[in-house]
Amino acid sequence: MNDSGVKPRRILIVKLSAVGDVVHALPALNALRTCFPEATIGWVAHPGPASLLEGHPQLDYLYKFPRPRGVKEALSSVKNLRKALCDAGPWDVAIDFQGLTKSGLVSWLSGARQRIGFQGAASREVNALFMTTRVPTTAESVIHMNLQLLAPLGCHATEARAVLIAHEDDREYIRRWAEDFGFTGERFFVLDSFAGWETKRWPRARWVRVAAEVHKQYGLPTLLFHGPGEQEEAHQLAAEISDSGGTAVVAPKTTLRQYIALLEQHAALMAGGDTGPMHIAAALGIPTVALFGSSCSRRNAPAFSNARFEAIQDFSQPCAGTFWRKCSHHAPGHCMDGITEAEVLEAVARLLCS
Template identity: 35%
Template sequence: MRGPCGSTRRRATDAFPPPGTHAAPYRGDGPGAVRSQVPQLDRPPRPGSGTAARAGGCGRHPAVAAAAAGPVSRPPAAGRGEPSPLSPAGLGGCVSGTSGRRSPYRQERPTVSAPQRILLIKPSSLGDVVHALPVLAALRHRWPDAHISWLVTPACAGLLEGHPLLDQVILFQRRRLGRIWRSPAAGAELADLSRSLRHGRFDLVIDLQGLFRSGWLAWQSRARCRVGLSSARELAWVFYTHRVAADVNLHAVDRNLRLAAAVGCPTDSVEFPLHESPDARQYIDSRIPPGQPIAVLLPGANWLTKRWPASRFAELVDPLHRRHGLNCVTAGGPETAELAAEIPAHYNLSGQTTLPQLVALLRRADLVIANDSGPLHIAAALGRPLVAVFGPTSPQRSSPYRREDSVVRLDMPCSPCFSRRCSHRSCLRWLEAQAVLSVVQQQLARHGCGALAR
């Protein structure tokens, strides 16, 4: 029988290693790639997880892929009955390039001539919205006078509302609109959204989500240029006029930048424009006295399988205060309140901050320790010293961008499994606090926090 991690099911008694078999963690070849000698699970390795597939053994933290795929030949001409490549004339002069059916071949880069109205589609999640910010910066650099809109869910809108690089935030009520099959009101609201997208008269739409609903919304805009990845899921690619090839194993930021480069934006410099709210900063200063060194602990994550146990976070509080003089602050959404109650932090702001206020808190942080979650990527975008705790997900795809030295994880036969359900969660339960504290020391020293790194 196959288990939730894609391997043979384990007995309940095997969820933790027997006493005396868990060796002390040691550092692997790359900084931050913490590994531990753990007994082999009673399951075969995942397909493609051996040394032949990943250099250095199963689960080793790979560096973020930065190189683009090599050049390949153009696809053959469309045959009888196949869709023909779109011509510049057919796109009203907005884009030149190739399109047509989904193909493994790289397509010619389209060139966009001064679009007046641009729509970015990236509704969620929080970390993915952060990873899309470099595309916004690239578009604004390329076309400073264009009207740029962003379609986003209300949960993530706080990161974009009032942003100086954006002209409009379009709210997408994903949960409510998902009930269109049984709610006439939801159907009418979706029709209103589709109508407003058409009335937006967008010249260029870039779908950064790559799902059926986002591709359908791009098509509903009736924009002449609709660009997305050829690897988009759920047949979203059928709604695009142009498809851009990108390796699915590239980091999310690099995949997004492929789309920006495809429409002619410069991508040599990667920027994460996070605007600061004075009111939000004032609120944080009212809760935590300014000038006080703080370490922000973020025990939450959308998936239960991505959460390092709260008891492990609790083990960090005393060493961080005693060795580095840091006062610990727990933070996150309302769902983290129960986790924060288990952590004896000096300040507890879990469930007590809006998204702009959370950004202000992370901007003040001298250190951030977090699971693979949206706030982690906000801290990385702000350039804060951080430690990223990874378990079932792949640092190659979603580590803090160009900060792979901040990642701490165990080398497990079943990790990464990308599973939201797991009977044992060994990849995080076996990860000890001392492994995280070792990376803390390096991060503080690397970021010039000499007094804190002692």
């Protein structure tokens, strides 16, 4: 129920990007569907992360809002989104999990009379101007901050469950890959050594030694996940791991949903930085080692209810917790130098031997 005691019938979620942030908001979707099983629920997201939500069983509408390139394209995108939201019928409430000017604008475009957003530091730029209800959150974890945004609706959720889906054609794509390369039934140490921010990358040589040791101790070959433009570097990393006594193969090119299917069928362990692929793995309950550089593990740790994870961060570094994309204190890719290979392997042991 909302502040007036009326159950909302039409709820719009606004979380535009990025992939990990959308995964962080999935427990709020699950809570809304649990609290209001008869409600119509929509979601506005940028096209990339929106692919996680296509055909989602807890959603009724999905709106893809392109990232505009220039003023003319921005005005066209806003006009098209406004029409699509209005054509679907009036929205009772919009919940802005992004906390930015653009997400506030999207919430306002929905026409919802109640627009719920963050109060305090999580409300950035001029987002507050678009909100009718601002919620002071007390949780340190962003996943639980998102759940606290539901309080004005009378939805007080504690379970942080993210529902992630792969379609049958996604699973079939992975099955065919496994059959073609002789990996049917094989379980891997899935490694995502890449990140869009240089402040979220761990030195490659350390991943090489960790992968070799994981193979030696646990018999797990490494499966190297990669995104667009990263395949060549992934092949180089595979060769270095093999030269160091490990076994490594490069994962097939995948969409996000195919990546979910890949994890479901082949992951025994996952490791990576603070990225979408890491959060997806943790949300699926796969043992996950998460390394943090300039972002904050207290805020961004994958604290899903079913997650088995170890978060590692060196808070003595001046960039830790700043969320800097570029660092003035370290050379590119060296913000996590304070994290040792021994720490990572100890985390692996706790996850696999517990």
